[in-house]
Every structure is written in C-alpha cells, then in structure tokens.
Amino acid sequence: MKTIKVTLNVNNEKIILQVKPYETLLETLRERLSLTGAKESCSLGSCGACTVLVNGTPVRSCLILTPEVDGATITTIEGLKDKEKLHPLQHAFMEKGAVQCGFCTPGMIMTAKALLDRNKKPEKKDIIKTISSNICRCTGYKKIIEAVEEVSKTSG
Amino acid sequence: MILPKFDYKKARTVEEAQELYNKYNGNAVYLAGGTDLVPLIKLRLFQPQVVIDLKGIDELTGVRKTNNSLVIGPNTTLFELKQHPFIKDYLPCLFESLEATSCETLQMRGTIGGNILQNTRCLQYNKSLEWRTARGFCLKMGGSVCNVAPNSKSCFSNYCGDNAPSLMTLDAKAKLVGPKGERTVRLEKLFSDDGRAPFSIKPGEILKEIILPFKKTKGVYEKLTVRGSIDYPLVGVAVTVKNNDAKVAVTGIGPSPRLYELKEIDEKSINDVADWACEDAKPVSNAVLTPSYRKKMVGVLIKRAFKKIASGGSR
Numbered sequence A: 001m002k003t004i005k006v007t008l009n010v011n012n013e014k015i016i017l018q019v020k021p022y023e024t025l026l027e028t029l030r031e032r033l034s035l036t037g038a039k040e041s042c043s044l045g046s047c048g049a050c051t052v053l054v055n056g057t058p059v060r061s062c063l064i065l066t067p068e069v070d071g072a073t074i075t076t077i078e079g080l081k082d083k084e085k086l087h088p089l090q091h092a093f094m095e096k097g098a099v100q101c102g103f104c105t106p107g108m109i110m111t112a113k114a115l116l117d118r119n120k121k122p123e124k125k126d127i128i129k130t131i132s133s134n135i136c137r138c139t140g141y142k143k144i145i146e147a148v149e150e151v152s153k154t155s156g
Numbered sequence B: 001m002i003l004p005k006f007d008y009k010k011a012r013t014v015e016e017a018q019e020l021y022n023k024y025n026g027n028a029v030y031l032a033g034g035t036d037l038v039p040l041i042k043l044r045l046f047q048p049q050v051v052i053d054l055k056g057i058d059e060l061t062g063v064r065k066t067n068n069s070l071v072i073g074p075n076t077t078l079f080e081l082k083q084h085p086f087i088k089d090y091l092p093c094l095f096e097s098l099e100a101t102s103c104e105t106l107q108m109r110g111t112i113g114g115n116i117l118q119n120t121r122c123l124q125y126n127k128s129l130e131w132r133t134a135r136g137f138c139l140k141m142g143g144s145v146c147n148v149a150p151n152s153k154s155c156f157s158n159y160c161g162d163n164a165p166s167l168m169t170l171d172a173k174a175k176l177v178g179p180k181g182e183r184t185v186r187l188e189k190l191f192s193d194d195g196r197a198p199f200s201i202k203p204g205e206i207l208k209e210i211i212l213p214f215k216k217t218k219g220v221y222e223k224l225t226v227r228g229s230i231d232y233p234l235v236g237v238a239v240t241v242k243n244n245d246a247k248v249a250v251t252g253i254g255p256s257p258r259l260y261e262l263k264e265i266d267e268k269s270i271n272d273v274a275d276w277a278c279e280d281a282k283p284v285s286n287a288v289l290t291p292s293y294r295k296k297m298v299g300v301l302i303k304r305a306f307k308k309i310a311s312g313g314s315r
Helices: A025-032 A088-095 A105-118 A124-131 A141-154 B014-023 B037-042 B078-082 B085-090 B092-100 B104-109 B112-116 B129-135 B163-169 B267-280 B291-310
Strands: A004-010 A013-019 A051-054 A057-060 A073-075 B007-010 B028-031 B050-053 B063-065 B069-072 B173-178 B181-186 B206-213 B218-224 B235-242 B245-251 B258-262
Touching: A013 A025, A025 A051, A051 A105, A057 A105, A057 B104, A088 A105, A088 A141, A105 A124, A105 A141, A124 A141, B014 B028, B014 B050, B014 B173, B014 B206, B028 B037, B078 B085, B078 B092, B078 B104, B078 B112, B085 B092, B092 B163, B092 B218, B092 B235, B112 B163, B112 B206, B163 B218, B163 B235, B163 B245, B163 B258, B218 B291, B235 B291, B245 B267, B245 B291, B258 B267, B267 B291
Parallel strands: A004 A073, B007 B050, B028 B050
Antiparallel strands: A004 A013, A051 A057, A051 A073, B063 B069, B069 B206, B173 B181, B173 B206, B218 B235, B235 B245, B245 B258
8 A cells, every 4th residue: 555645733843744544643643753642542432532633623533544634733632731831721630630540631631622722611511511522431520520610710 | 453454545526536436446435524434444344445535525515505495515524513503493303413423522523424324333243353253244244144133134233323313304305426427315215224234325426415494393302322422322213393293213223214204293193103113113132221121212202302392492
C-alpha cells in the first residue's frame, strides 16, 4: 500500500508525515509523535479515552484515519498547558481530586475543554451530558463534574 | 486494535466516488463519519481493498428548506442536525432520537446517512475474528447456521439505528444515486428485512438526500438501554402525531424497523397498536437484556410515548 502525505498542525506545530492509509490518528499521535497522553482503551469508540480535538471538535482518535484529517489542527492533552502553566481544567482536576487511576483523564479533559470552548458557563446538566461521552471505570464522575463546574465558575 | 491493510481515497464528487468503487470492482466501502464502519473493519467484519471517503463531497452536506420539504444531506453530522432550528420545533420525534443517539462526541462525528445505514448488530456477530472463528461463523458471516437460534435459516441480528424509525414516522424519503441514475424511495424501502444484508441498496449506490415533508408535528422517541449514554437501543419506539393520525416505528428488534399507522388516536387504538407491535416483535437472545423483557417493553414504550405526547412533554 502506498503511504499518504499528510500535513497536520499538532499542538501549534506544523508536521508533515508519510502515513499508512490504514493508520488511525491515535496511532500517529502515540507512535510517530510520541504524544502518549491520548490512551487506547476499547479501540472501538465506546470509551472516549483517546479523545483529542480536531479543529476544536472532540473526536475519538481511534476511529479516525490520519489521512481523513489532512490539513487539520489537532490539540492533544500535551498541548493544553501554556509553557509551564497548567490549563485551568488540568489544575481543577488536580485540586478536586478528579483523578483516580488517571486513564480516562486526558479524554475527560479534552471533552470538557470542547464544552467550555463553546459554552463558557454550562449548567451542571450540560456538563453531565457532555462528560457522559467518556467512561471512567473508577466511576469517579462526581469529582470530574465538580472540577469542570469549578472552571466554569471561575472563568471570566 | 490494528486495522487491516486497505487503501484510502478521498472523493470530491459522487461520480468520482462511484468511479473509484468500480475501479476496485466493488471491493470497497464508503466512509462518512466512520463511527460504525471503523469498528467493523477493526473486528475484521469488513475487509475492503479500499475505503472511499465521502466527506469531501460538498453536495452531501447541509440542511435546506424547499417549499414544503426539508432536504437533509446525509453527511450532516447528528450534532449539527440536532441544532438546526427547524428540527426541535417542527420534528420533535427526530430531535429526540438525535439526542438519544450514542453520546455528544460521537454525534459530532457520526452522520445522519451513516446512522441510517449502520449495520445490524448481534452479540454473536460484533466480536473479534478470533472469537468468531472459535465459535464458528454464523449466517451473517457466511456460515450455515445462526449461532443464536441454531434451527433458523434467517438472521436475527438487530437494526440498532435510533434515527431511521423517527424519520420513517415523519414520512421520509431517501434519494439514492447509482450507476443507473437517481431513484427516490420511501425510507422503509431501504430495509431488506434480511439481517445478512440489511439494506436493499444496489452495489455502488450512494445515499444523496433525505427528504422530509416540512410540517409541524408532535412526537417523542422512547429508548430502552442499560446505560444512559453511548448504548444502542435494546428497544426504540418513535411516535409522530400529525393532525388526528399517528405513525409508530419500532427499532432494536430484528433486522429492520417496523412501521405502524393509527387512523385514530384513542385509548383503544393505542392499546391495539401496542399489542400488535408487541406480538410482531420476535426478539432472540442476542442482546444484553432477555428477549421476553424486550418484547414486553415494546408495548410499554408505545403506551408511554403516547402518554407523553398527550401531556405535551418530552424527554
């Protein structure tokens, strides 16, 4: 199979790659770019552990072929912090103890970020609805919801 | 899970997509959102030589209103469609089924066309190749027996789309474009009622438009699931009321949604259609709840839906 040339903007860095036509975005991020924040869990789109933003929209990167997103802007959990300063969501997750085993956390934060980007002051029911896209097998949802609420309260 | 090897091609026009389909002698699949297709390929249920991406075809995207109908491009994502101002006010049944589909993130990727044309599911089918090889291939995989009902010669896999039933109650039509030109059929005619090949779509045909009469309706969608999010319907019931007649569609049991009509809306007609649909439903042990419970819930959900419409409420 011929490889395909793709241009991606990953966490504000322009990257040109030759990828396999059957390569998922998750594989490209983890194996070619060493961005291991997004996790592979179910691999079938059910769990949300691999969530990243493509042009600002949260997607399951395990279900996307890298050639599909040629030219897109990709944001992963590694791209959230501003130099050494954590993103408010990352900070709130730490403060509220919204991390147990941590496997779902990158996906949870990316899903929550997409919500806060389109709605700065979501109601609790909106947060629950959005977060229900992702599965936390430690079932630590309450703290996760509190962390997102905290950011929505404190943001301008 | 690693994908098997295939080529990837992005089509810019419907004609180009069909040329590619022919070039690979039909050993090809069309890709829209990929939320149904990619897991099927990962599980080796489909092993195409090429994946033809339809997302670059502009004419397949967007919602437009003509004189008395609403034309939906099949590449419109479920999330975009849900937020369209007409949908919530005029077609509440569709709004509720869109809202009930999977979860927000998958709604943002999954398209309405892909959602309608999703493959049927079965606990014995949606498994890894190793699992299926050990168990023995069933009818849907080209084997000679059904692994759920061994004496049966037909496939009992369930159609689990949330939105096709609500579109059927809204008298939707599908415009398909194929090598021999365009054809428009009622949405229910897309279903073959054979779980092995659930759609009566000809090789290479592409869903081009979904056309709905634009009329204010009342409706609800009721869905039985184990979890509140992400799950497929174990039973789904769509009800739309127009003037003094109603349409009911049942999904989640068997290879195609079933459509019922009510000429009058009174207690007797509602009980009759609930009994009739319940009698019609032939669930088998191929989902996570027992067949007898799912069968009973068909009637319960139909009555519940009419009660909600009568009280003017929604989900």
